[in-house]
Amino acid sequence: MDNTIIVMSSDHGMPFPRSKSNIYDAGARVPLAIxxxxxFEGGHSVTDFVxxxxxxxxxxxxxxxxxxxxxxxxxxxxxxxARKDGxxxxxxxxxxxxxxxxxxxxxxxxxxxxxxxxxxxxKYLLIRNFHPERWPAxxxxxxxxxxxxxxxxxxxxxPTKYYMxxxxxxxxxxxxxxxxxxxxxxxxxxxxIVNDPWQIHNLAYDNAYAKVFKKLSKQLNNELKASDDPxxxxxxxxxxxxxxxxxxxxxxxxxxxxxxxx
Numbered sequence: 001m002d003n004t005i006i007v008m009s010s011d012h013g014m015p016f017p018r019s020k021s022n023i024y025d026a027g028a029r030v031p032l033a034i035x036x037x038x039x040f041e042g043g044h045s046v047t048d049f050v051x052x053x054x055x056x057x058x059x060x061x062x063x064x065x066x067x068x069x070x071x072x073x074x075x076x077x078x079x080x081x082a083r084k085d086g087x088x089x090x091x092x093x094x095x096x097x098x099x100x101x102x103x104x105x106x107x108x109x110x111x112x113x114x115x116x117x118x119x120x121x122x123k124y125l126l127i128r129n130f131h132p133e134r135w136p137a138x139x140x141x142x143x144x145x146x147x148x149x150x151x152x153x154x155x156x157x158x159p160t161k162y163y164m165x166x167x168x169x170x171x172x173x174x175x176x177x178x179x180x181x182x183x184x185x186x187x188x189x190x191x192x193i194v195n196d197p198w199q200i201h202n203l204a205y206d207n208a209y210a211k212v213f214k215k216l217s218k219q220l221n222n223e224l225k226a227s228d229d230p231x232x233x234x235x236x237x238x239x240x241x242x243x244x245x246x247x248x249x250x251x252x253x254x255x256x257x258x259x260x261x262x
Contacts, residue, residue, distance in 0.1 A: 001037050005062060007055065008033045015156035017137065017164055017181035021102045023118045023127060024191075024199045028097050036062070040080040047087045048079050049095035049120065072227055094121045096223055100239045103248040104146045105138030105153030111146055112240035114154065115231055119220040125199055126216040127189040130231050137182045140165070142251035151251035152182060162252075188217065 013020030013027035020027055032050065035042050039062075053073035060067050061075045082088045097120070101113025114137075115130040129136070138153035139145050145153065155161055168178035180200065190204035190213050203209040221232060230236040 005034065005036045005040070005059065009052065015158060016160050017155050020156060021099065021114075021137070021154040023097060023099050023116055025120075025125070025193075025197075028118070028120075034058075034076070034080055036080070041083060044083065045085050046079045046082070047085075047122075048089055048092035050076060050079065050092070051095055051097065094119055094219070096120075096220070096227075101242075101244070103138070103150070103153045103246065104240075104244050105150060105248065106134055106146055107139050107141065108144045108146055111244065112237075115236065115239065117220065117224060117229070117231065119216055119223070120193075121216075123192065123194055124212060124216060125189075125191045125193055126204070126213070126220060128217070128220060129185050129187055129189070130236065132185055132187045134184070135182075136185050138248075140182070147248055149250045150248045153248040155181070155249065157249045157252070188213070190216070 009032050010030045012030055013022065016026075018024060018026065022028075030052070032052075034040055051073060053071075054076050055073070057067040057071050057073050057075040058077065058080070061077050067075060079088045087093070096117065098115070098117035099113070100115050101111075104111040104113065106112050112131070112134065114134055116127055117130070118125060118127045120126075135152075137155045138150065140152055142149050142151040145151070147153070151157075152161065152165070164174070164178050164181060167174045169175060186202070186204065188204035189199075189202045190206075190209060191199040191201065192203060192209075193199070204213055224232040230238060
């Protein structure tokens with residue numbers, strides 16, 4: 001035990017609409033607890049923004065090895081050895097994250113996903129959707145999907161998903177919630193985390209938040225450029241064309257449809 005670093009985390013996002021395969025908090029945040037008896041003492045809660053990419057340089061430092069400059073993650077030694085709560089390093093006041101192709105969930109002849117990037121601070125979340133013309137949760141046209149039968153492929157099947165889609169035209173509230181989860185989204189989304197913790201109300205095009213939007217969008221773009229993100233520096237569409245050998249959520253009546261139309 002005295003020579004073992006214990007790390008507990010999880011997969012990203014609950015299998016519900018607007019959670020898994022989204023980069024709102026419900027899809028991007030994961031628990032993280034790290035313990036190394038005699039080295040990293042437990043009992044502290046740190047508010048620094050960290051990423052799972054920080055684990056590799058942390059392990060290297062623990063092993064006494066040099067951290068390669070190519071790594072974008074940063075060692076968590078300061079956070080793990082501070083022996084106090086709160087923000088340990090003032091510069092860790094934001095985090096970057098994003099998504100590429102979860103599954104090829106668009107229409108036939110389109111193997112792309114839904115590329116997006118985000119910057120999260122203590123108060124705000126700004127998301128850039130690089131292809132707002134695409135379906136964020138996948139196409140509902142299972143008969144003409146890229147993978148035959150795939151139905152809203154970026155959202156796991158389940159009672160909540162079935163209910164929301166089946167009842168989307170029931171009334172204005174059902175349609176509103178359906179659109180939040182499955183309808184196309186604008187290029188930018190900005191949320192006030194303090195007043196809107198579930199990230200429902202997009203403020204990116206609200207004049208009252210123009211200064212916040214300008215500052216965060218510039219910061220996001222600069223950080224992505226600094227890391228040579230292909231979506232910003234060019235050739236980002238290469239992510240859309242790698243071979244995909246997996247599967248995805250199927251429409252429950254698809255097999256019956258195929259058997260009837262063969």
